[in-house]
Amino acid sequence: MSVQERKQRERAERERLIVATARELAEQQGWDAVTTRRLAERIEYSQPVLYSHFRGKREIIGAVALEGAAEMAVAMRAATSGVTRPRERVTALARAYLDFAARNPAVYDALFQLDGGLAFAQEDTPEPLKDAFAALLESLGEVAGEGVDPGLFTEVFWASLHGMATLTRAGRLPPEVIEPRVELLVDRLAML
Amino acid sequence: MSVQERKQRERAERERLIVATARELAEQQGWDAVTTRRLAERIEYSQPVLYSHFRGKREIIGAVALEGAAEMAVAMRAATSGVTRPRERVTALARAYLDFAARNPAVYDALFQLDGGLAFAQEDTPEPLKDAFAALLESLGEVAGEGVDPGLFTEVFWASLHGMATLTRAGRLPPEVIEPRVELLVDRLAML
DNA sequence: CTCAGATCCTAGCACCGCTAGACAATCGAG
DNA sequence: CTCGATTGTCTAGCGGTGCTAGGATCTGAG
Known part of the structure; x- marks a missing residue:
């Protein structure tokens, strides 16, 4: 054997x-x-x-994406662990997210731009993807505000980060002024 | 002749x-x-x-993108013209944006996902692209809030819309609940 | 009518994702 | 230890891609 x-x-x-x-x-x-x-x-x-x-190239992309999702979850939890004040927590999360996207552009593409044949937002969504979303939810849920579903709030906040990440990297947004954008986003979206 | x-x-x-x-x-x-x-x-x-x-396929994509940008600017101005109350104006703008992206996915891809060889956020950016951004700015600048640069605010709001549009269409976000997400975004981001 | 220049097409290059089928190495039964 | 079956790997090739060289055809000025 x-x-x-x-x-x-x-x-x-x-x-x-x-x-x-x-x-x-x-x-x-x-x-x-x-x-x-x-x-x-x-x-x-x-x-x-x-x-x-692998069945083909897309499955290889999918494998890279799953690996990246796991790492991203770790990075976001590491950035927020120990930070108790909500405002700092959310800011740290946003920074960690954008930082990961900027440092690992290919992985980020595999996750969100390319077709890796992965299911999202469904029951059969792979665990690492669910967990990455959960990592977002852990810090964002508490600042959703009264009467606002934490899941919905997380989706919106995530979409904003994703938009900033992709537009910046694709040259659609000037890359110099990331920090003020993060501050604005956190200030307005989060109920502190 | x-x-x-x-x-x-x-x-x-x-x-x-x-x-x-x-x-x-x-x-x-x-x-x-x-x-x-x-x-x-x-x-x-x-x-x-x-x-x-055309020099190649990317230039053809770029041509479709420019055409789309012009149409998008028209659509956004049409949706907001005559709407004076800021809140309704911004909501109408957001809906028009997401609606255009949903109805013209290929054009939206040509604009923001694919490489059409276009310059963004620079002096030599083609006029239709600048104008589409201007159309966003026209409705969003007035709700940026005190001490916040209208351009910066527009960038952030645009990034949020872009993130929602792409994540939704790529199956990364459940597509049923677009409206609440728009409402949340407008409520929080815009200073009314 | 002639003929140079503009216009267009055929044919082909190097590359892509993917796979059939030949070959070699390994294993288990007798 | 031998030998068929299984497993593993490779070579070669299919139909497709974006793009281009070079020849044919058409056109309009002299």
């Missing part, structure tokens, strides 16, 4: 390698540069090997 | 046909279906003709 176990381990290891390499390549040169050929060459296997792990 | 003029007119006409066909095809089957071959076939010319009008 041990031989099979070793093989399974090696297989899992190779799968991690594929995802990590895809992510690395995407961060370095953009997702357009992540072709099955280049990816195969980097992991030093032939193309068909990729298809023994 | 008249012969040359006629040729120039026909050429301009064909260019409009290309853009209109690309847009139509994109709305019908998505931008992935807009290939140079299919586009050429639909306009009943060969592929290279496209390249005598």
